[in-house]
Amino acid sequence: MSEVITGAPFLELDGVAIGFGPEKTREDILKDVNLQVAKNEFVAVIGFSGSGKSTLVSLLAGLERPTEGEVRMEGVEVTRPGPRRGVMFQSYSLLPWLNVFGNIELAVKQVFSDFSSSEIREHANRYIDMVNLTDACEKAPHELSGGMRQRVSLARTLSMQPDVLLLDEPLSALDALTRAVLQDEILQIWEKEKKTVVLITNDVDEAILLADRIIPLTMGPEATLAEAFPVELERPRDRRTLTDQPEYQRLKAEITSYLVGLNKEARKLRSKTLVSMPDVKPKDFKLPSAMPGR
């Protein structure tokens, strides 16, 4: 990675590889992965499903150990998971027998073990309020919509006051409208709280809207991180005006075509029975001017 980062890296992947199976026949899911995240930086990792994105989060969180290389946080090797690296899972992973408050209380109680019961209550309620769920405080997870469940999950992760937020495709199971609302909420909260965030996503718009830097993950097996796309759009960002900016459109087109290229390459790699397509290229690599910003 030739990306220049000002300041020491806060979270770091150094030559990381992970694979499963016995030593000799091991198939690496991720290989030679290098990533440096600065403090309070919002990094989005974008890739196709099945490319090993969730494994990347597990590595960062310490839920899994790399077979090669090291994961470091503030220069110290990460050997096990902990509340300093809060993970928000795609599947919400709420405890179904606890209500909204109970789910958050469990985390708060564990992380802030010196809190009194009223402090725990106050702390939990603050984060429930932050994700606008105060009215649903007493509801059980199965009584909530997918968007609300993911909000609970977000509140639980935030309530641990982690130094790093690891978001593993948090919104990909939601419908488009709910997703947009939650993206705005995450954006607002991040701008208020300023945390180091690694977001895993498969949505280019989402990545551009939220991140400072977008890093594509190549297709697996042996996936690795490709060249980063810095997002230099001004903050605070507003979804309504963002799409009109030429920079946004340029980024989106560039990243999309890069990803599409990845996909083609991968397909070629995977299956040799594919009919080879004629090697036809447009004369001009510039985007047609009529292409709308979608």
Place this chain on the structure above:
Amino acid sequence: MEIKYRLLKIIDTAGLSFLSPVVRLAAGEEPRKQLKDIGRWIVVPVAAMLMFAFLWSVIAPRHKTKSGEVPTPAVVLEAWDGISRFHDNESAKEDGFQLTGDARLAELKKAVERLSKVESLEVEANERLKVVRESADAERLKVIAPFKKAYDAKSDEYRDFRKENASRLKEAAVALVEEGEAERLAYLEDMRSVEVQTESLKMERDALKVALEEAEEQTFPELKEALKASTLLGEEKQFLIKYIDLVGESSREFKLAAARETLQASRKEFLSSGEGDLYKLCGNIIKNEKLADTIGTSQYAKPWTLPKQIVRSLFCVFAGFLLASVIAIPIGILCGLSKTFMAAMTPFIALFKPVSPLVWLPIVMIIVGGFMPDPDNHWLIVALGKVPILKEYKIDPMFLSSAITVALCSLWATLVNTALGVGSIDKDHLNVARVLRLGFFARLFKIIIPTALPLIFAGLRISLGVGWMVLVAAEILSTSEGIGKFVNDMYTNGSAESFAQIFVVVFIVGFIGMVLDRIMVFLQRLVSFDTSPAL
């Protein structure tokens, strides 16, 4: 509307979903559909039960046993009455024995009045019985007359034929001495044919006898009725006589008063006597004081009635169930947590699960017996004998053996289900626990057990069902008090009525088992966190 949904929720949680169309119909919701559902879930089952009762009452009387006919539903209902009458009478005696003062006298008066009424009723009933019996006998004679005539005729014919031929052949034999071989052979042939004819006559006679006996067995409903009325009154009379005694001269109050009087007398004699053995007189006072104390706390020796046996059986099954849960849940959790432990337990589960309670019981009885060579003074029995309600139910080594047998047979379902529940925990939930760095016990009690709870309860439900089935068998074999003892007593008794009472027990055991199962379903639904109905 609010009420409707609340009711529906209660019905669903209690597992009485057959009632929900009734509620919906009452709320006027899609009457056609609800009527169809009512038809299917209420009318059809009731019709099936009626059909069953009908077939039962038709088929049962055809089979004769040494305890009379197999009882029909009507007979079983009567047996139920008999059981509850016995229980009521014994309870009345128990209460009556302890009555004091005016209440006792009032009760005594009432009982005496009732007795005189019952006596006159009994006289009437016996007179009626006599009349009915005479007419029935006359009727029977009329019915059997042709059978009897035919039988008598055949019987005479048989006897005469035999006698005549015997004397004829004997006479012929005298003359045969001088005859040759051919004549002798003819004589042999003659005797043979006589024998064959005698044999066939005998068979004809026997067939007629069977027909006669069948005719004699003809029952007269009227006679049956009269007999029953007379028996019932006789029973009540016996009860009242005993009751009057218990409320009157054998009542605690009465006996206590008598004992106190004796005590007073002996005191007086000791204090004022100018002569005699003062040592002996003083000893009399002590003796009489003790006697009065004993009488003051005495109880009517109530025999075990079925309700009491049932309560004891319930205590026993719950003791076993509790023991099974205490053993099975922790082991099940360990099995779910550790594959190694599971591997260690698998042979035991596979080997001991299919073992019948009838094999466990003798082993358990011998082992428990070994711990308690003198059960009455063993600390455990003594301690259990002091527990307020339990002490009325004769907690003995047999009770413990039955409970342990129930536990041994029922713990497997809970164990396996708990292991399954713990083993099937969501990996994401475990990841949450890892990120939060929950300690072992926090992880166990906050993540693992709550996840496994619905399956644990499913296992407990199966265990309780198995335990209840096992218990009756264990009680029969261990001759421990309880439903099993009742069944065994009725079996040994062998009368037609006790045969019917065993049928009553079938329904009682079934009903209690059903209620226990419903309770477990209810608990299981309470601890289930998802909306999908548990079974």
